Amino acid sequence: MTLLLSIIIIVLLFIIAVQSYSRRKMNRSLNEIQKKLSDIFEQKTTEKVLIQTDHQTIKQFLIQMNRLLDYNQQVIADYVKTKESLRKLLSNMSHDLKTPLTVILGYVEKLHLDNSMSVEERSQAISRLHQKTLNVITLLNQFFDLVKLDSGDYSFPLSKISINEVCRKNVLEFYDLLQSKNLRVEVNIPEQPYFVLGNEEALNRVLSNLISNAIRYGSDGGEFGLTVREDGEFIAIDIWDKGKGIAKVHQDQVFERLYTLDDARSPEFQGSGLGLSITKNLIEVMKGSIYLSSTPYEKTVFTCVFHRITY
Structure with missing residues (x-):
């Protein structure tokens, strides 16, 4: 024991x-x-x-x-990035709004104070004043659109739409501008109809922005193209030019809000840095994706990819 x-x-x-x-x-x-x-x-x-x-x-x-x-x-990291974006937002808004508003004020003062202006001069001043005012409204609408897209306040009902027809219509809307720039245009849109689940208003805005960007920044290459093609179970739209392109170091950032290349701040290539961000958001609303491939003075391609529907 x-x-x-x-x-x-x-x-x-x-x-x-x-x-x-x-x-x-x-x-x-x-x-x-x-x-x-x-x-x-x-x-x-x-x-x-x-x-x-x-x-x-x-x-x-x-x-x-x-x-x-x-x-x-x-x-x-997100906070630092957001803080930097906000800083850039304020800087860009100040630049993008101050310049046209100063011009608008100049025209208003001239119309108000200069009694010696001829009818033709007054008409030209009013026309320029109107255009500058529209530019400011467009810029403000871009800011508001991006805020709405981020907050989910934008409603884009999805339905069956014909990619072929929407692409043809958008190219035709830019026909005069393409001609005035003396660009060789290459459009490849198949006769076979392709359908996607999307929103026609949103797709029009996407194509309009990408086509106008290709003309604005890539016209020095002398060519513009749009191709609609099948890619497995997807439909892809390639919008391309052969201009100066986008350097590799910038390609991952061009879709970020307020990101602008250095020359996009110049009067000739004035940009707010919102267009491609809005474009990306709209494509994602339609369950699609957008990609960029660019080799300067060879080919710069923005590719929009959507799920194909057959019913």
């Missing part, structure tokens, strides 16, 4: 010792984790908490903690 009692006591003491050792080890691990977390937050680093341990609970704890750190770092 005494021997059995001694064995029980020894076993209990061993268990207590093991538990005590395990607790001390866990405390050391938790202290290391606490210190590492403190260093990460104080120094604002992107490190992870890496602690060697064989304790399964602590391992799972570390996995979830590092996931939380990843999320936190992503939130910080």
